[in-house]
Amino acid sequence: MISKTRITKETDISISLKLAGSGKSKINTGVGFLDHMLESFSKHSLIDLDINCVGDTHIDDHHSVEDIGIVLGLLIAQAIYPVKSMERFGSANIVMDEACVSCDLDLSNRPFLVYEVDISGKVGNFDTELVEEFFRALVLNARISTHIIAIRGKNKHHIIEATFKAFAVALRRALVENKKIGIPSTKGVL
Numbered sequence: 013m014i015s016k017t018r019i020t021k022e023t024d025i026s027i028s029l030k031l032a033g034s035g036k037s038k039i040n041t042g043v044g045f046l047d048h049m050l051e052s053f054s055k056h057s058l059i060d061l062d063i064n065c066v067g068d069t070h071i072d073d074h075h076s077v078e079d080i081g082i083v084l085g086l087l088i089a090q091a092i093y094p095v096k097s098m099e100r101f102g103s104a105n106i107v108m109d110e111a112c113v114s115c116d117l118d119l120s121n122r123p124f125l126v127y128e129v130d131i132s133g134k135v136g137n138f139d140t141e142l143v144e145e146f147f148r149a150l151v152l153n154a155r156i157s158t159h160i161i162a163i164r165g166k167n168k169h170h171i172i173e174a175t176f177k178a179f180a181v182a183l184r185r186a187l188v189e190n191k192k193i194g195i196p197s198t199k200g201v202l
Contacts, residue, residue, distance in 0.1 A: 033060030085153025111165030
């Protein structure tokens with residue numbers, strides 16, 4: 013288990029992560045919908061997570077959501093780099109009722125995000141635009157090239173949950189041990 017704490021004027025965040033876990037989580041972000049999404053991420057990635065955040069949610073949820081993405085991304089990077097004896101690439105199409113979301117990723121040490129999930133408005137009190145902010149913060153700090161594309165769907169909750177699950181499953185598949193491959197790059201380093 014590795015841990016990181018980040019304190020700013022807007023948030024006080026502590027996260028512990030076990031990459032080769034069993035999907036157990038204890039999550040308290042102060043943003044109920046995000047708690048639900050992060051529990052789903054933990055379960056389907058098999059990454060154990062302990063997340064605690066006290067943020068300025070009296071203003072809105074933006075700082076908490078983005079800063080959690082930053083800290084989680086930094087911890088994932090710490091856990092995976094240098095990439096060695098891992099598949100490196102992961103892909104998943106996840107269906108949740110009428111929604112289907114695709115995620116393809118590369119543990120490339122070169123961050124990039126393609127995010128084509130066209131939703132707006134709210135799910136309960138949660139601003140749906142914050143999902144992109146979360147993933148941008150996470151993948152830039154984890155240094156993962158990630159493409160998340162909504163294939164179909166109408167229900168915003170279903171689309172967002174399929175997004176978190178697709179990322180989780182793609183990441184789990186990229187992290188699969190493969191001792192035959194050594195460093196999964198013709199350059200010899202990632």
